[in-house]
Structure formats: structure tokens, C-alpha cells
Amino acid sequence: MDDAIRLNRFLARCGLGSRRGCEDLIRAGRVSVNGTVTCDLSVKVLAHEDVVTVDGEPVNLPDDAITIMLHKPSGYVTTMSDPQGRPCVASLVPVDEHPSLFPVGRLDFDTTGLLLFTTDGKLGHALLHPRHHVKKTYYAIVDGAPSVEDLDSLREGILLDDGMTQPAEVELLEGRSREEALALMGAPKVGRINDTVSLVRIAIREGKKRQVKRMLSAIGHPVIALHRPSFGPLLLGDLPRGSWRVLTEEESALLREAMDGEDGPRG
Numbered sequence: 261m262d263d264a265i266r267l268n269r270f271l272a273r274c275g276l277g278s279r280r281g282c283e284d285l286i287r288a289g290r291v292s293v294n295g296t297v298t299c300d301l302s303v304k305v306l307a308h309e310d311v312v313t314v315d316g317e318p319v320n321l322p323d324d325a326i327t328i329m330l331h332k333p334s335g336y337v338t339t340m341s342d343p344q345g346r347p348c349v350a351s352l353v354p355v356d357e358h359p360s361l362f363p364v365g366r367l368d369f370d371t372t373g374l375l376l377f378t379t380d381g382k383l384g385h386a387l388l389h390p391r392h393h394v395k396k397t398y399y400a401i402v403d404g405a406p407s408v409e410d411l412d413s414l415r416e417g418i419l420l421d422d423g424m425t426q427p428a429e430v431e432l433l434e435g436r437s438r439e440e441a442l443a444l445m446g447a448p449k450v451g452r453i454n455d456t457v458s459l460v461r462i463a464i465r466e467g468k469k470r471q472v473k474r475m476l477s478a479i480g481h482p483v484i485a486l487h488r489p490s491f492g493p494l495l496l497g498d499l500p501r502g503s504w505r506v507l508t509e510e511e512s513a514l515l516r517e518a519m520d521g522e523d524g525p526r527g
Contacts, residue, residue: 264304265381267291270312273381274319275359278341290315307381325380326358327512330504331496332375338366353377353504364388365467372445373398373488374496377504383516387492392519393465394492398472399433399441400460402481406432410479414462420474428475429463445487446501457484492518 265273271282271291289297292313293305305312307321330353332338340350340362346369355361364376364384378384387394414430433441438459458481462472473483489496493514499505507515 264306265385266301267293267298267303267305267312268301269362270305270307270321270381271314271319272340273321273360273362273379274312276314276319280341280343285314292316321360321379321381325378325383326361327376327378327380327383327507327515328353328361328504329491329494329496329499329507330375330377331499331501332367332372333501334370334372337369338363338375349375349377352502367488368470368473368486371486371488372501373486374491374494375488376491376494386519387515388467390466394518395429395463395465396467396488396492397461397463397490399445399487399489400462400472400476400483401445401485402458402460402476402483404481405456405458406460406476406479406481410481411460413479414475418475418478420468420471420478422468425468425471425475426464426466429461431461433459433461441489444489444496445485 267286268279268282271277271285272279276282276285283301285291286301286303287299289299291298293303294311312319330349332349332352336347336349336352339348340355342348349363353361358379360379361377362379362381362384364378364387367373367375376387386392411430411432414425414428417424417427419425441459441461460476460481462475464471464475468474472486476483494507494511
């Protein structure tokens, strides 16, 4: 049941409120799946097969799927609501118009760059599934100067506390390429580091939690600033920080191609 999603998440994507609010609906016995009331928060449903009702009224995902890219700024958590009251990316995207939008993966609180949102649950799931190996590229300002041996260890795969990583594409940026990357990052301040700093481009095809930061820390060069300029074939380009736009039909087609292995940035 690869396409099955938790009931509270399904209800949230249907516009019934936050996930926590939808959990309250389930606990209150107001939700039925295929004619049976359930109070079990672990229940999963198939969005286009199972019949879900709230207070006897059927609920469905919106018919017209939409996928957008956001230029995520630093200082936002990648969630649609936060019990701690921190700023959420939900405030930056059109959830009033498209209440079932959800982020595809996540970027850390202090990480900037390209973050996808979609109302298409099947697409979102597929983009994150390991079998599709969609490449995600990052620029990382790191403390110190990684050696050739350091970079080679990332290219071969490195052992983290949750297992070996897949081989990464990694390059130390210098000269013009360094300046261009810093410009794309918005030239983040790095004054708190007294020693030398370096700029690394790294591309991975996995989605372990805080993976890039953990990989670079593992070779002794912790991340100072992290930015994602591309996701598969999609390029952030000149989209202003904090702004979003709908993917073009061509971009959507390229994104689907990327799930079949053709995922290099184009253009």
C-alpha cells in the first residue's frame, strides 16, 4: 500500500484543518472509513479508493492538482502548523486557495532554497520514495577546507548513525563558481567562524534527516549555511526569497521524467 496515507494527513489535505485538528475529529468518532467509524489515529487510507466521511459527509481531495516551488527563507519550519508557535512555511504559500497543499520533504529551520509543495499526494509520495532517486543539490558553506580525501569519502558513501549513505556528487567551489554560488545563496554572513571557510556543492539522492549537515560534520567540516538551488530538474533561478510560483507544464513533465532517472537540471 505504497500510496496509503494516514487518515489525519488525508483529512488535512482535504482542507479539514491542521493534522492535529483532524486528529481531534478522529478521536471524537466523527470520521468513518468505508462505512465504519474509526478512532484509530494509525489508520491509513487510499485517497482515490477508500470512502471517507466526516459527520456523514464524504470528503475528497481536490480534483485539480497543483504543484508549486517556494524559495524558503531561513527562520521557518517546514510544517503546516507548529505547536511551539514558530514561523511555518504554510504562511508563505497559498493555503487559503489550496488548503490541501503540503510540502514535499523538508528543509531545516535555517536552510534556504527550493522547497516543493503539491496537492497531489501520489506525486509527493513518489518524489520522496527511494526507488525514484530524485537528485537534490545543495550549496554548503563549511568550516575549514575539506581535503581531497574528505570529498572522496563522501563520493564513496559515508557511515552515519543510521547507516551508510549512497555515493554523493561533491565538488569544492572556487573562483568564479564560488562567487556565483554565494550570490545565489544571498551571500550569507559567515563572520562567526574565525578560521577559513569553504563552499561545497553536494548532490544526494536520499532523504535521511539532516543528511547533508551530518555528512559534512562526519568529515570534520560542519555546515555554517546551507542552500538548495535545485530539486531534480527544477531550478530555483531568480525566484525571490520568500516567494512562490506554480510549476509550468514543462517543469511538471520534467519532474515526472526525473522519477524515471532523467533528473539533471536543464536550462
